[in-house]
Amino acid sequence: MPSYSFTLNGEKVTVEAPADMPLLWVLRDLLHVTGPKYGCGVGVCRACTSHLDGDEIQPCVVRVEDCAGRKVTTIEGLADGDTLHPVQQAWLERDVAQCGFCQPGQIMAAVALLKRTPRPTDADIDGIENVCRCGTYSRIREAIEKAAAEINTATPKITP
Amino acid sequence: MDRIESSPSEPRAVSRRRFMVYSLSAATLTVAAPLACDTSRAQGSEPAGAVATGDDDEMLVLEVTKANRVVVRLPRVEVGQGVTTAVAMMIAEELDARLADVDIPLADARTKGNQSTGGSSSVRSLYDPARRLAATARARLVTAAAHRWHLPARTLHTRDTMVLAPDGRKASFGSLSADAARIRRTEVSARPRPAARHKVIGRPTNRIDARDIVTGKAKFTGDLTVAGAKPTVVARPPTLGGRVVSVDDRAARALPGVHAVLRVPGGIAVVAESFHHAFTARDALKIKWAPGPMSSLSDAGIRSRLRAALPALGSPPRGSTQVEGEFEFAFVSHAPMEVLTAIADVRAHRAELWFSTQTPMEARDTIASAVGLPASAVTVHVIRGGGSFGRRLTFDAAIEAALISKAAGRPVKLMWSRNDDTRHGRMRPASHHRIRASHQNGRVIAFAHAMASVNESSGKSGVDQASFVRRASGPAPSDSGLYNFGRLSGDSGGVDLPIPLGAWRSVDAGTARTAEEILVDEIAASLGEDAVAFRRTTLRSTSVRAVLDKVALAGGWGRALPAGHGQGVAVHEEYGSRVACLAEIDATDPRRPRVTRVVMAADVGTVINPRGLEAQLMGTAIDGISTVLSAGLHIDRGAVREGSFADFHWARQRHAPLHFEAHVMPSTADPGGAGELGVPAASGAVANAYARATGTKPRRFPLSF
Numbered sequence: 001m002p003s004y005s006f007t008l009n010g011e012k013v014t015v016e017a018p019a020d021m022p023l024l025w026v027l028r029d030l031l032h033v034t035g036p037k038y039g040c041g042v043g044v045c046r047a048c049t050s051h052l053d054g055d056e057i058q059p060c061v062v063r064v065e066d067c068a069g070r071k072v073t074t075i076e077g078l079a080d081g082d083t084l085h086p087v088q089q090a091w092l093e094r095d096v097a098q099c100g101f102c103q104p105g106q107i108m109a110a111v112a113l114l115k116r117t118p119r120p121t122d123a124d125i126d127g128i129e130n131v132c133r134c135g136t137y138s139r140i141r142e143a144i145e146k147a148a149a150e151i152n153t154a155t156p157k158i159t160p
Numbered sequence: 161m162d163r164i165e166s167s168p169s170e171p172r173a174v175s176r177r178r179f180m181v182y183s184l185s186a187a188t189l190t191v192a193a194p195l196a197c198d199t200s201r202a203q204g205s206e207p208a209g210a211v212a213t214g215d216d217d218e219m220l221v222l223e224v225t226k227a228n229r230v231v232v233r234l235p236r237v238e239v240g241q242g243v244t245t246a247v248a249m250m251i252a253e254e255l256d257a258r259l260a261d262v263d264i265p266l267a268d269a270r271t272k273g274n275q276s277t278g279g280s281s282s283v284r285s286l287y288d289p290a291r292r293l294a295a296t297a298r299a300r301l302v303t304a305a306a307h308r309w310h311l312p313a314r315t316l317h318t319r320d321t322m323v324l325a326p327d328g329r330k331a332s333f334g335s336l337s338a339d340a341a342r343i344r345r346t347e348v349s350a351r352p353r354p355a356a357r358h359k360v361i362g363r364p365t366n367r368i369d370a371r372d373i374v375t376g377k378a379k380f381t382g383d384l385t386v387a388g389a390k391p392t393v394v395a396r397p398p399t400l401g402g403r404v405v406s407v408d409d410r411a412a413r414a415l416p417g418v419h420a421v422l423r424v425p426g427g428i429a430v431v432a433e434s435f436h437h438a439f440t441a442r443d444a445l446k447i448k449w450a451p452g453p454m455s456s457l458s459d460a461g462i463r464s465r466l467r468a469a470l471p472a473l474g475s476p477p478r479g480s481t482q483v484e485g486e487f488e489f490a491f492v493s494h495a496p497m498e499v500l501t502a503i504a505d506v507r508a509h510r511a512e513l514w515f516s517t518q519t520p521m522e523a524r525d526t527i528a529s530a531v532g533l534p535a536s537a538v539t540v541h542v543i544r545g546g547g548s549f550g551r552r553l554t555f556d557a558a559i560e561a562a563l564i565s566k567a568a569g570r571p572v573k574l575m576w577s578r579n580d581d582t583r584h585g586r587m588r589p590a591s592h593h594r595i596r597a598s599h600q601n602g603r604v605i606a607f608a609h610a611m612a613s614v615n616e617s618s619g620k621s622g623v624d625q626a627s628f629v630r631r632a633s634g635p636a637p638s639d640s641g642l643y644n645f646g647r648l649s650g651d652s653g654g655v656d657l658p659i660p661l662g663a664w665r666s667v668d669a670g671t672a673r674t675a676e677e678i679l680v681d682e683i684a685a686s687l688g689e690d691a692v693a694f695r696r697t698t699l700r701s702t703s704v705r706a707v708l709d710k711v712a713l714a715g716g717w718g719r720a721l722p723a724g725h726g727q728g729v730a731v732h733e734e735y736g737s738r739v740a741c742l743a744e745i746d747a748t749d750p751r752r753p754r755v756t757r758v759v760m761a762a763d764v765g766t767v768i769n770p771r772g773l774e775a776q777l778m779g780t781a782i783d784g785i786s787t788v789l790s791a792g793l794h795i796d797r798g799a800v801r802e803g804s805f806a807d808f809h810w811a812r813q814r815h816a817p818l819h820f821e822a823h824v825m826p827s828t829a830d831p832g833g834a835g836e837l838g839v840p841a842a843s844g845a846v847a848n849a850y851a852r853a854t855g856t857k858p859r860r861f862p863l864s865f
Binding site: 001018026034038092107122 | 239240241242366367369371372373374375376377378379380382383385391416436439495496497499545546547548549575577578771775778779780781782783804805806810811812816818819820
């Protein structure tokens with residue numbers, strides 16, 4: 001069986017897996033990294049949303065061979081030790097989660113959005129496709145707005 | 161502690177019967193309170209639903225560990241409704257413990273009592289025993305400290321999981337626990353404090369598990385590692401109830417990482433090294449399927465059968481004017497984000513299972529009988545669930561996992577795929593309603609509601625799980641007496657079909673009361689009255705009128721809106737609680753409506769956690785938006801058409817209101833239920849807003865289907 005190496009949450013890992021094995025099952029079944037959740041397996045519900053080289057991906061539809069030599073970040077790799085990412089912190093302050101199952105994916109999607117669009121509009125936030133069956137969307141929106149404000153205050157744009 | 165928990169209902173030492181709190185023999189302070197399931201104390205409450213019945217000898221057990229943790233093993237399941245946080249708050253309140261020092265693990269399936277989570281009954285059933293339990297523990301800890309310090313107990317205080325003396329001495333609860341375990345006679349009151357002195361109960365509080373959730377540490381069943389439990393999936397038929405005629409599994413068995421291929425009642429199971437290997441092998445099976453018993457039936461046929469099953473409404477009062485409507489609701493998947501998952505390890509003489517369930521005792525008994533073991537040989541560990549909405553009242557996957565584990569002779573981790581759950585999982589029954597209001601001289605003098613819904617004709621699993629689907633008792637849809645509508649009448653009929661159904665958050669009220677609230681708007685229009693003003697003058701209850709007034713005021717009822725936009729309101733009363741919702745919709749494109757604003761108000765009696773209540777209302781707003789506008793299941797020749805969230809159109813962020821607010825009415829009444837409360841009001845308000853924005857009469861749901 002072929003083997004693939006990539007960086008997972010800052011650490012190099014090597015797995016033996018079929019080339020077409022979805023990253024989700026590599027993470028969950030081989031590496032026991034269970035933050036990314038299975039919700040549909042076809043990239044629709046986005047409960048597994050994680051990052052590949054800093055960009056949003058749905059690991060249920062990304063093949064492990066396409067991750068070789070790259071950087072995979074899951075919810076487990078978002079905080080800096082005990083210091084939460086501003087998006088996680090905003091999630092706590094707005095008490096967003098209900099059942100919590102989709103929330104790792106929601107948070108990773110929000111982090112990716114804020115990286116692309118530091119000052120997201122309502123329409124930008126509306127573009128997040130992740131399903132939350134409990135219906136926490138209003139608090140997700142508030143948390144993203146709060147995190148955006150935090151991040152933009154912490155790293156002011158330097159204008160000449 | 162384990163020894164005690166194994167027989168929580170048989171305490172060896174019994175004391176303080178007056179408060180119905182028992183001491184359990186243990187090295188650390190351990191007290192227990194019986195958990196009655198009598199929820200009738202809540203004013204105006206209805207029977208809590210089919211699941212909330214049973215003996216009242218169940219115990220809620222509190223232990224203070226030497227490590228200063230307060231542990232209450234909860235005989236309920238956490239599925240996102242926030243019950244663990246609410247119970248932790250009750251305990252922290254009466255014990256003067258820090259919330260962070262309170263742990264609420266979920267209890268394994270018990271042998272006696274009522275361990276069901278459902279009918280929005282958890283807070284109602286736990287409020288008194290949890291507070292009594294903690295108040296008793298506090299009195300013991302204070303008394304133990306008084307003995308240790310040779311001080312009068314009444315001079316001591318408690319705070320932050322500590323007992324404090326006036327001279328500055330402090331002792332953690334943990335350090336006092338062993339002494340407190342021997343205290344039989346407390347020297348301070350063991351009564352819960354009056355509500356006016358509550359500091360934790362009633363304060364908006366964040367979930368106790370929030371940090372675990374946002375860091376990915378929260379464990380659901382599929383995240384657990386049980387030695388040797390291999391990923392397992394089942395190939396299922398294209399139609400509901402279809403059966404295997406023949407299978408060629410040679411290609412599947414030849415694939416790497418495949419441990420077993422087995423025939424089970426639901427199809428062909430594959431046990432493999434990973435879920436990837438399992439799905440790959442499943443897809444390599446060549447199976448010839450026989451169609452299921454419904455294969456000649458589609459939506460149109462089901463609808464016409466339901467219409468035919470409607471009981472007659474009878475004749476309206478002579479000389480009255482009629483306002484009538486027929487309403488149809490499609491099947492709706494529960495669709496919890498976490499698909500059904502169960503780990504089973506069935507051996508010759510014992511079995512152990514891990515899964516999320518609202519009914520662990522029934523599950524254990526059913527699984528025991530399915531695998532041929534006595535119930536006492538089956539352990540069920542209750543795991544937090546990734547949503548439920550009624551889906552985990554039944555335990556289809558756990559039974560299947562147990563059968564597979566037994567047949568394969570090894571532990572398995574069974575997961576239903578999203579397609580499995582959508583196409584073979586349970587659903588809210590489709591229903592049909594005919595409602596007629598008769599008015600004369602400007603007043604409604606009679607109100608009649610006939611409904612028919614699909615009933616599950618037989619349980620696939622050999623157990624009558626259908627008994628969980630409908631209320632065992634309770635009012636017929638129009639018996640709520642919400643409005644002064646003169647003579648009320650109601651009747652219900654059913655169509656039996658072999659289709660897997662399940663009680664869906666708010667059960668029959670989610671359809672029946674939604675339809676009624678739509679008709680109430682049409683009655684008001686027929687009488688030339690405003691929808692809020694009409695409700696105000698016809699509602700029987702001042703507390704329902706109060707929540708309506710709240711949303712009308714806070715939501716700006718009647719404010720000017722652009723063409724194509726509209727407002728709608730609806731109210732509901734159930735579980736000893738009442739709720740109102742005001743929704744605003746942008747239906748400029750009637751095929752793509754967007755609910756832009758939702759204002760809700762709820763009176764649930766004493767509120768434990770206003771932030772948790774707001775979350776529940778927010779969730780029901782999304783339930784209303786989804787089920788009224790877009791989310792349903794089609795049946796095509798005995799098969800469910802939808803397969804995932806790609807075609808089961810549950811609301812996304814772009815369908816959620818840009819503005820949501822919830823108002824919690826102050827109350828000193830006993831707690832009512834809250835988890836399901838908002839569904840009919842939200843659904844009715846969304847439908848009424850759509851009607852007003854488009855000038856249409858909404859009749860068939862979801863509207864875009």
